[in-house]
Amino acid sequence: MASSLRSLLPRSSNSLLTRQLPAKCLAQRRSYATPNLQAPDASDAKLKAIDLSQLQTTKTTTPKDLIPHDQLIFGRTFTDHMLSLEWTAGEGWLAPHITPYQNLSLDPATCVLHYAFEAFEGMKAYKDKSGQVRLFRPDKNMARLNKSSARIALPTFDGDTFIELLKEFCRVEERFIPSLYIRPNIIGTQRTLGVGPPGSALLYVIASPVGPYYPTGFKAISLEATTYAVRAWPGGVGASKLGANYAPCIVPQMQAAQRGFHQNLWLFEDVDGATGRKEDFVTEVGTMNLFACVVGRDGRKELMTAPLDGTILEGVVRDSILALARERLVPEGWKVSERRFTMREIAEAADEGRLMEVFGSGTAAVVAPVRSIGWKGRLIGCGLPEDREVGEVTKRMKDWIEGIQYGEEEHPWSVKI
């Protein structure tokens, strides 16, 4: 079919068909609630899957000095090695390599540099008291990276096999861990300017040793609700961890910072079905998901976060918090909700003394307590007394999750390497 289509295209046009389209891609119906829109899958049966047995490791001859744990800055220094795998549309996944950390040599026409063919993940490795290195829910990161990659016509891969490669990479870099931020990244490497699905890609992993996020204890942050720019839209790509979602967010964050806030809060203006009024729905904060703890007018405590409607990044920590809340807070009488909620609702809860606490969630910080939100000229206090930096639920969530991450609590989410 692709070849007959190709003959329909005007010569010299930017062909969209630089690679064969398999027949299994079906027509989609109008549904903005479907964040799973995928490329015709590149993981053709003819193409090679990732082959663990082909891994080639070349160790560095100039190992780096370790930086003291308390002097580490997030993402600024990297370990000795990197893991990389090339993919081509003709062959599939080529042999994986662990090599010394080194520059990539890219043709200036490479499509990642022009059209943002790039998707990434953020993960961490932790060393427990017995010296065992652990990953946290790596299957979730693999599933999300595959979904992100497919959404922009980059290849997918077998997540379990890739986790085995990650484990080997962590073994090689073990001396950098008590905790290590791991960054898998996939980029399109086709060297032509026609806008189409990349015929080649590079999946690589680098890692940055990280210190404690809050070395001197929690510091609650202030947020500015952004009312002049919108991060994501139904039918867009806001649910995927694409490079494309990040650069456009910097200016609003800088503007929030300039007005004295730590981060910006992303809203989505929409009609509230219940009232027919336009409202500012709360979505995400900076690069984190957002949770609010509110006492309802019925006196019941509710932990809420925005639903996965395609405009919210599907955070692994978000998912973990929801699961832990359902397991451990619901028996205490809490209601746990994935639902749309508005700034008006937050402001009213604050006015009536019902806003208990607000926090962000993400891989880097696990949780980030929020002191206040600036919205439409007012500053909403989020329930923290002036002399406290963290609320009770926020603190408990961090303790629970870090307990699992560092193996203090044995849990299926923590995967030993």
Place this chain on the structure above:
Amino acid sequence: MASSLRSLLPRSSNSLLTRQLPAKCLAQRRSYATPNLQAPDASDAKLKAIDLSQLQTTKTTTPKDLIPHDQLIFGRTFTDHMLSLEWTAGEGWLAPHITPYQNLSLDPATCVLHYAFEAFEGMKAYKDKSGQVRLFRPDKNMARLNKSSARIALPTFDGDTFIELLKEFCRVEERFIPSLYIRPNIIGTQRTLGVGPPGSALLYVIASPVGPYYPTGFKAISLEATTYAVRAWPGGVGASKLGANYAPCIVPQMQAAQRGFHQNLWLFEDVDGATGRKEDFVTEVGTMNLFACVVGRDGRKELMTAPLDGTILEGVVRDSILALARERLVPEGWKVSERRFTMREIAEAADEGRLMEVFGSGTAAVVAPVRSIGWKGRLIGCGLPEDREVGEVTKRMKDWIEGIQYGEEEHPWSVKI
């Protein structure tokens, strides 16, 4: 102010303040109609502007063979050289270089590869009958690149100076021209994973010799209206020429191609103020702007295209078509409109025999005639008789614009190098 803000940030956080924020960034009011959102400007008086006199040129010792004009494929082969300029937040623009075309050496943590700090332009150089090389409205491309760049916290530059560099680059590459596609691209080059404004960038230009877009005459294309994904939205970055706007568009284009259409047509679903009904507003086609010629129910001919509301790329050819239409079609009785219009309006005009022609516009093709649009299960004929590949207005626009581009008509838009 920035330093006092910095002290408020939690240690080890992803600082958003890696570079000094000047005081001139003012608060913005809620206005999704403002596509001009800019970064705190990096072109600080302390920083160096581009200095033309510092240009260093190193010619290749291995010039490429010229490919016959009719065998050229868009964006597949490149000229002998590239132009490049580095920028740093501390110094500003460093000396420009013309060097042999060569790979970039990028740290795998470089921010363009993770967060899509990238913006580009598409321009063309043409040789007229007397052998004079010309650019078409390069000031428009410079203005747009600066706007795109500022929107994602990349540096801006003096457009006139950069045009002088482009001219010099074209002189060096003159042997590749009767027509040359020129690709300025700017990328963030900071080598850290913290999400913040890049502290360094690279602005570079590569060029691809191109043949005629329609070597055997016009070929009208078919479009599939995409109803399951959205390209751009109010408050987003759809008006800027960012890499971030391209990768997410590939899958819908592949799906349209698989169903036998040449390209997809982007819609924006919104309430029509006049009727209160939800409608599919027409925005852009693939990587082009879209125009429709309709006879109104009052018998008056109207050339229409979507307005610059922040969801439409501000095409240079789009702007040129509007200007020429106002100058040359309005005296013939045409109405020329930048206004929102719906698929329903197009379908009704087609049903009533009032749809005259539809065409896309962009730098590569200038104009692309549209034969039909698939929308909600029906195929709308766009006014072209079966035995014709182009409508009259489309053809006249191409002739007018190419006449100016190739210097057959002297016009201020055509800039001699």
